[in-house]
Amino acid sequence: MGLTGKISFGILILILMLSAASPLIVPFDPDEIDLDSIGQSPGAKHPLGTDNKGRDILARILHGGKISIGISLLAAVVSMTIGLVMGLVSGYAGGKVDTALMALVDLFLSFPSFLLAIGISILLPSGIYTVMIALSAVGWASFARLIRGHVLSLKESVFVEAARALGCDGTRIVVVHLLPQCIPLALVMAGLKAGGYVLTEAGLSFLGLGAQPPTATWGAMISASRVYINSSPWMVLFPGIMIAMTAICFNLLGDALKEKYDVKAGADL
DSSP: OOHHHHHHHHHHHHHHHHHHHHHHHHSSSSEEEEOGGGTTSOOOTTTTTOOSSSOOOOHHHHHHHHHHHHHHHHHHHHHHHHHHHHHHHHHHHHHHHHHHHHHHHHHHHHSSSSHHHHHHHHHHHHSSHHHHHHHHHHHHHHHHHHHHHHHHHHHSSSHHHHHTTTTHHHIIIIIIIHHHHHHHEEEHHHHHHHHHHHHHHHHHHHHHHHOOOOOOOOHHHHHGGGGGTTOOOOHHHHHHHHHHHHHHHHHHHHHHHHHHTTTTTTOOO
């Protein structure tokens, strides 16, 4: 992995470590309202200032990082797992199974992803788990299509033919021979998807469809403070910087993984 990928990975690990250790770093409760500290600009006591309820913004950013990044990573893993299974089965089985599964994939891909995520979030009770379900439901189809295409290019390969000649059944061929060949491609896709999930999670939280107050997420922080952007820009600026930086780092990490594993199907990502 190149220098850019290592730096991106290091920044993401640093954000996660700081978020996990936030109670030790910032001596403020992220949800505690302090009417004497409303709208304070960045200073010695509050390095990133306070919001419209007097809550320390640094504490809320670090606490929200655990939720925003955690949801994105879990959704990427769930999407990747579902997509791997569907893509492997569809690509190797072929015939009616492939047609039926790809019709389902096309159905999901026919909707704009953010609008689909909004629709799912509206149908289910608002909360962290609903956001994760929405992101996973939106993302698995692109994994499945990519993996299916890769399997189609592999299943007539010499090593698969040799496995068939040795008497291996379809399940063993898929699990032992094809799955390891698809994992690097899935990891690259997951790295790129996670960056998009950070943005989508922030968008859903901004619309009030994510974690509910007083739980801090970066999108919810921007939503709650957007009316103060002219008078107290730090309330919106710092959460926005974290969203942008995290999404960029995930995208750069995905590109680095693509180079590391020498993914041939890069044009499909």
